[in-house]
Amino acid sequence: MIRKIYLDHSATTPVHPEVFExxxxxxxxxxxxxSSIHLFGREAKxxxxxxxxxxxxxxxTDPLEIYFTSGGTESDNLAIKGTAxxxxxxxxxxxxxxxxxxAILESCKFLQKEGFEVNYLQVDKYGLVNPDxxxxxxxxxxxxxxxxxANNEMGTIEPVEELSRIARETGIYFxxxxxxSIGKIQIDVQKLGVDLLSLSGHxxxxxxxxxxxxxxxxxxxxxxxxxxxxxxxxxxxxENIPGIVGLAKAIEIAQRDMEKEESRIxxxxxxxxxxxxxxIPDVFMNGHPERRVPNILNLSFKGVEGESxxxxxxxxxxxxxxGSACTSGSLEPSHVLSAxxxxxxxxxxxxxxxxxxxxxxxxxxxxxxxxxxxxxxxRKMSPIYEQSKS
Amino acid sequence: xxxxxxxxxxxxxxxxxxxxxxxxGVGEIGNPVCGDIMKLYIRVKDNRVVDAKFKTFGxxxxxxxxxxxxxxxxxxxxxxxxKISRQTVAEAxxxxxANKMHCSNLAADALHKAIEDYKNKxxxxxxxxxxxx
Ligand SMILES: Cc1ncc(COP(=O)(O)O)c(C=O)c1O
Ligand code: FES
Numbered sequence: 001m002i003r004k005i006y007l008d009h010s011a012t013t014p015v016h017p018e019v020f021e022x023x024x025x026x027x028x029x030x031x032x033x034x035s036s037i038h039l040f041g042r043e044a045k046x047x048x049x050x051x052x053x054x055x056x057x058x059x060x061t062d063p064l065e066i067y068f069t070s071g072g073t074e075s076d077n078l079a080i081k082g083t084a085x086x087x088x089x090x091x092x093x094x095x096x097x098x099x100x101x102x103a104i105l106e107s108c109k110f111l112q113k114e115g116f117e118v119n120y121l122q123v124d125k126y127g128l129v130n131p132d133x134x135x136x137x138x139x140x141x142x143x144x145x146x147x148x149x150a151n152n153e154m155g156t157i158e159p160v161e162e163l164s165r166i167a168r169e170t171g172i173y174f175x176x177x178x179x180x181s182i183g184k185i186q187i188d189v190q191k192l193g194v195d196l197l198s199l200s201g202h203x204x205x206x207x208x209x210x211x212x213x214x215x216x217x218x219x220x221x222x223x224x225x226x227x228x229x230x231x232x233x234x235x236x237x238x239e240n241i242p243g244i245v246g247l248a249k250a251i252e253i254a255q256r257d258m259e260k261e262e263s264r265i266x267x268x269x270x271x272x273x274x275x276x277x278x279x280i281p282d283v284f285m286n287g288h289p290e291r292r293v294p295n296i297l298n299l300s301f302k303g304v305e306g307e308s309x310x311x312x313x314x315x316x317x318x319x320x321x322x323g324s325a326c327t328s329g330s331l332e333p334s335h336v337l338s339a340x341x342x343x344x345x346x347x348x349x350x351x352x353x354x355x356x357x358x359x360x361x362x363x364x365x366x367x368x369x370x371x372x373x374x375x376x377x378x379r380k381m382s383p384i385y386e387q388s389k390s
Numbered sequence: 391x392x393x394x395x396x397x398x399x400x401x402x403x404x405x406x407x408x409x410x411x412x413x414x415g416v417g418e419i420g421n422p423v424c425g426d427i428m429k430l431y432i433r434v435k436d437n438r439v440v441d442a443k444f445k446t447f448g449x450x451x452x453x454x455x456x457x458x459x460x461x462x463x464x465x466x467x468x469x470x471x472x473k474i475s476r477q478t479v480a481e482a483x484x485x486x487x488a489n490k491m492h493c494s495n496l497a498a499d500a501l502h503k504a505i506e507d508y509k510n511k512x513x514x515x516x517x518x519x520x521x522x523x
Contacts, residue, residue, distance in 0.1 A: 307448075
């Protein structure tokens with residue numbers, strides 16, 4: 001039987017069994033609409049309130065500042081467009097980074113068409129935003145700064161505390177996309193000093209299609225969907241109670257297991273990295289060697305295109321992702337690796353291994369075993385790899 | 391998987407990988423869409439392509455089309471070889487996903503370029519090409 005090894009946890013994760021258990025009643029006997037005043041509705045409302053409290057506790061804030069959404073993409077859209085529209089009388093300038101998720105970048109591009117001006121901060125070779133560079137770009141009419149917490153392609157952790165301090169000094173709203181950092185590093189909105197923060201359930205063993213936007217009290221924000229008075233009229237639509245309950249449970253588990261999981265995953269990732277570096281020549285790590293969420297390892301295999309590596313690993317039952325243009329759908333190589341100055345051929349050769357709960361030492365040893373053969377076979381086929389080196 | 395069985399078969403067991411020593415024609419093409427690269431070598435005898443080999447840095451479709459075109463072109467006259475288009479290759483592979491059709495350009499263009507290269511070399515008088523070496 002072919003082994004199945006999932007090393008794409010940054011794309012999505014399976015729902016944790018405890019999360020699934022917690023959700024089931026809310027699809028069945030406790031299916032009520034939280035806006036109804038009868039027993040069924042009240043049950044749903046209690047579950048909603050409890051979930052909100054759990055999330056607030058985890059983020060170290062007040063439940064009134066927690067808004068449930070349909071996921072990371074919606075949270076990012078609401079944060080960017082919502083604050084931009086609400087504060088356009090104050091200014092039309094927004095600052096973000098060149099390595100954000102498309103949910104941020106495309107929201108910003110949309111706003112540019114609406115007359116806003118956006119600066120995309122450059123990053124260094126590790127993918128880090130420079131606080132001095134942020135300072136320089138701030139204008140009188142800057143209304144929002146959005147810099148992600150941990151990057152989804154190579155895991156680099158941005159200096160959010162330092163960046164948000166700059167925003168605070170100048171009275172500008174600061175948003176961070178923490179979709180990839182939850183469960184890996186502590187997220188305390190007071191310590192981080194952010195005004196808005198996005199989360200997504202399915203990246204930490206919760207369900208898909210549910211997310212959170214933290215909005216600090218006093219932040220002016222225009223809703224994007226209009227309808228009922230759900231989520232304090234900032235996000236209309238009947239609440240996805242099973243999803244929300246699942247997300248809250250997933251947060252509880254993440255909090256409970258973070259320390260243990262974090263160090264376990266770090267060991268796995270390091271073990272894998274060491275074996276790969278020993279066995280395969282001309283491999284380069286993308287991202288910061290230390291300032292990085294431990295579960296993401298992004299490596300470029302010189303001379304070999306990413307999709308051809310993915311397909312070969314897939315045939316062995318191993319699931320990974322790539323920053324190669326050939327796999328992106330848009331046929332652009334990774335904007336993240338390009339922004340870091342990774343040469344195009346190495347961006348084409350990048351593979352993201354993202355580890356998670358299901359992975360064991362045997363798993364990573366198996367991958368480290370089959371990988372050298374695959375790379376060497378593809379390099380023999382490559383017109384841009386000097387064979388003599390291997 | 392979005393690829394046909396035939397594509398995957400050629401991807402897993404590509405035919406004619408490598409280089410030809412002192413080839414009669416070489417065609418090198420970079421894919422302007424995604425940045426990938428293919429190099430195709432041909433040996434020509436009596437107006438016929440008698441051997442073809444390739445090296446490709448590219449996706450599954452690029453590797454499979456490279457492999458397929460080296461098979462298709464063997465023992466074809468130059469005129470027949472020039473008629474091989476990206477559609478010919480894609481069809482021989484039981485089709486390609488829509489967003490991967492551009493990869494088959496790589497193979498067809500590299501072949502046409504290799505034939506062109508062969509013709510250019512032949513045009514040059516022997517003495518000139520010797521002097522060039
Ligand atoms: C950093 C980041 N932001 C936003 C998202 C979007 O989240 P969702 O899939 O919940 O819409 C993702 C996941 O794809 C992500 O990695
Ligand atoms: S060669 Fe790059 S997508 Fe096919």
